[in-house]
Amino acid sequence: MAGGRYRLGIDVGGTFTDFVLADMESSRIAFHKEPSAPSDPSRAVEAGVEVLIAREKIAPGAIELVVHGTTLALNAIIQQKGARVALVVSRGNRDVMEIARARMPNSYDFTAGREAPLIPRESVFEIGARGLSDGSVMTPADPDEIAAVAAKIAREGHEAVAVMLLNSYRDPMLEAEVAGHLADALPGIPVTPSASIWPEMREYERALVTCMNSYVHPLMESYFERLQKRFAGQGINAPIYITANNGGTVSLETARARPVDTVLSGPASGVLAATRTAPDAPNLITFDMGGTSTDISITRGGQLEFTNSTLIGDYPLMLPVVNVSAIGAGGGSIVWSDAQGLLKVGPESAGADPGPVCYGRGGTRPTITDCYLTLGYLDPLRFNDGRLALDVESAAEKLAQTGTAAGQETAVATASAALMVATARMATELRKLMAEKGLDPRGFVLAAFGGAGPTHANLLAEEARLEGVLVPQLPGTFCALGAILADVRREYVRQARITTDRSGAHWEKITSLLAEIEAEALEWVAAEGDLIGSHELRLTCDMRYPGQAFELPIAVPDYALDRLTPTDLMDHFNAEHERLYGFVETDSAVQVTTLRLSVVGRVEQIGLPKSESGDLPKPRTVRRMYYQDWRDVPVYDRSAIGSGATIDGPAIVEQPDTTVVILPGWRAVSDTLGNLLIRRMGDAP
Incomplete structure (x- = not known):
């Protein structure tokens, strides 16, 4: 077996457990998807690691770091x-x-x-x-x-x-x-x-x-103990880190003491991966479309957006998490008609079992995936790398039955209408979220991942008038990739409720609190492991004018306690207040209600594989696809597309973990990291 240095990222989902193995010396990345084992998720982890080690012919001792994300805690809370x-x-x-x-x-x-x-x-x-x-x-x-x-x-x-x-x-x-x-x-x-x-x-x-x-706590403690034993039994003695809600990672010992920090880590890892793999840090709307729902998050200039209040089911979670919002249906969302004959999509999902009708596992209600298949977006013989043959006839039959009640004459008409309904709903929710933040969607690129994200992304970009779509090289295992791209990170908070002004009134109270939490943060990061190199402190202050009911979170750029002044803080607050509300009270004092400090421990970054330049290869085949009308569409293998290659839509690009649909009037260009950047032909370079 080969030696070398490797890092292993793992993301445990309800249907599949995803693995990404990164070679630190050659920048080569291998991936694998293993069916999850809900009764004991560590069994699927062990099985998938065995497959990767055998297939890549590496020594278990060559794995120097394992970063693991799981939905175990989230599911336990939701399912009580x-x-x-x-x-x-x-x-x-x-x-x-x-x-x-x-x-x-x-x-x-x-x-x-x-x-x-x-x-x-x-x-x-x-x-x-x-x-x-x-x-x-x-x-x-x-x-x-x-x-x-x-x-x-x-x-x-x-x-x-x-x-x-x-x-x-x-x-x-x-x-x-x-x-x-x-x-x-x-x-x-x-x-x-x-x-x-x-x-x-x-x-x-x-x-x-x-x-x-x-x-x-007891559930996660038991799981972490089993996980350690399984890794040790395989000869893997690398440190284990767990992905966190904030897009970072924490050591296994920290995760044992604070398992609530890992509850929403899965979506956060995908958003982080998008910021690390997108070239030139564009403004992104991450688009994670799975089986049940579609989640988005907004990043500007490569920076994650956080929220300090989110929901797990109906329970509020008062912790800093990467701000992810659900905006619509997933690939397994059911297509149905209501009592008035209106075609609806979701929120109910067929799940993994029985799944969409086309899976042939007993599903009787058509889904978005059945629509993709009926319209020719998916190859029934190459879905999931050919491991699952899809039933075209059954999918069309159930769509036709559903469409009859909604006034649709054929399965194709029903499928096309259902995708229009789902896409319009997503676009509406997206515009609402962007408007709440004072942002224009037209300046953003949609970063699509998840099993169905690259298939549906161009439809949403067309409807919402987005600038383009970015499809990364490994969209189906993107959260596992994000796990090994993440730095170590933890959040700290102190309640302040201190009013200050440009003269520095009560400023020493603020600096005293900051010194206190800085000391706590630095002590923690120093104990998190030898893989951490340098570290960085980031400060966000919740601020308002005295008498206001709500605060604004103000990120302090290039924070250092010895350089921070009350004037700097007030200027940052006034600038954000004017951006959102169009006015400022320049003579007013400000109240700092809460101090939020993040400590980020830098970890050696993996090298992302580069794509060799090359012309566009010949299509593997031609397939009939319906978009406004039937048309013959070239189908390309993603692995054969080199950097600089240009694909004019309509076209389909297939890879083992997803299918990319490029609409008429759009053009895809492959970059050196293997990303496909899809833009309208008038906007494409």
Whole structure:
């Protein structure tokens, strides 16, 4: 077997587990897709690694780093299959999970039910310990009371404990003391204080994110232990890192202590990969179209966009995550007609089992994938690298039946109409999201990945009048690639609520808080492993004019504490306020409500393989495709296309993990990294 240096990226999905193996010396990249094993995802990881090692003829010891992403924690929360968690709160707050934000699920339907609390009321325990809003202790911890609560927690069979005391974000010492007493009384049961996860105000959100961490802690601990054993059994002793919500990675030990940081890591890895593989850092709309839904994220100048509030099901997650929004249907979304005879697409999905009708696994309701097949976008004999033959006749039959109720005369008409409906919905949601951010979609390129993303991307770009489409070289395993492209990263927060002005009023309070979180961040990154080289600190301040109800997140460019001034901070805030709202209050002070610091540990980057220049090869075949009319379309193999090659639409480009559709009036050009950049012919170079 060959030696060398290799890095292995893994992304565990519901249907497939994706692998990318990067040769650090030759920049060669190999990929593999292994059917997932929902009962024990580590089995699919082990099987896929065995295939890659054997196929690439490498020694297991040559793998120097493993970066792994999984949806295990996310699925556990959504399906409510996590551990039995006890929540310990200050007296008077037992109903924190039921009251939540006291909002109705539907303003127009008083009978609409709300999602059941993640932690039921009988698992919430009150104690007298309580802090005040300035961080001082109102009621100290009572060891005897805590011992009695611990005994009840153990007696009732709880598997993890979360602690959330009032105002602990101001000073975590009282909460940490309570957690210490509980941990001593409950050996073997993980105890998590809320301030150690995310010390930000808002009791419900802080309690919920801590409970989520505890909810998935035993599950993830068990999974990580099995994962380590399987790798060790294969002779792989490389450090294991886990992809995180923020587009970075963390060591296995950090992920064990803070598994909630990995809940939304899959989509984040794909967005990061898009920024690293796109040439010249263009403005991108990442377009990840899978089986159930289509997710987008917006990047400008190669920088990820973050949000500090997102949802997991109906539960708010108060952590910084890469801002990903669902905008429409996926390849498995079902096509149907409603009682009024209108053709609809989704939100229900056929999933992986039984899947679309054309899979031949018992599916009876047509999907977007059946539409692609009926219109000639897909080759029924080469789908998924030829491992799954598609049933054209059954797909057309079910589409025709569905279309009859919606006034469509043929399967082709139904399929074409369904794609128009899905595309129009995506374009509408995309425009709304862009308008909310004050952005014009016409200046953006759609970076398409996922199994169905490259197939549908040109349709959306045409409808939304986007600048172009970028299809990376490995779109079907893009999140696994993003895993090994990511740096180590973690987020820190401190509540400030400090008003300052250009004269520097109260500025020392802000710098004191920044010095405190800088020290904590630098201590953490120094302990994350030898693979980290240099590091960088990035600061974002939530700011507003005094009296405003909402804050703006203001990123501070080239942050350094010794160079930061109140004037700089106010200038950045005023510029963003004017961009969004068209005016500024130049004479007003500003209030800094929250300080958010990111520490990024730089990891040696893998070399991306270069494509050799070459002319466009002859088409492998010609296929009939329907777009506004039937036409004969050349079909090319992606692997035969060299850099600089130009493909005029209509055309189809096939590769093992996806199919790229190029519409009439558009032109694709292959670059040196193997990307296909598709633009309107009038705009193409």
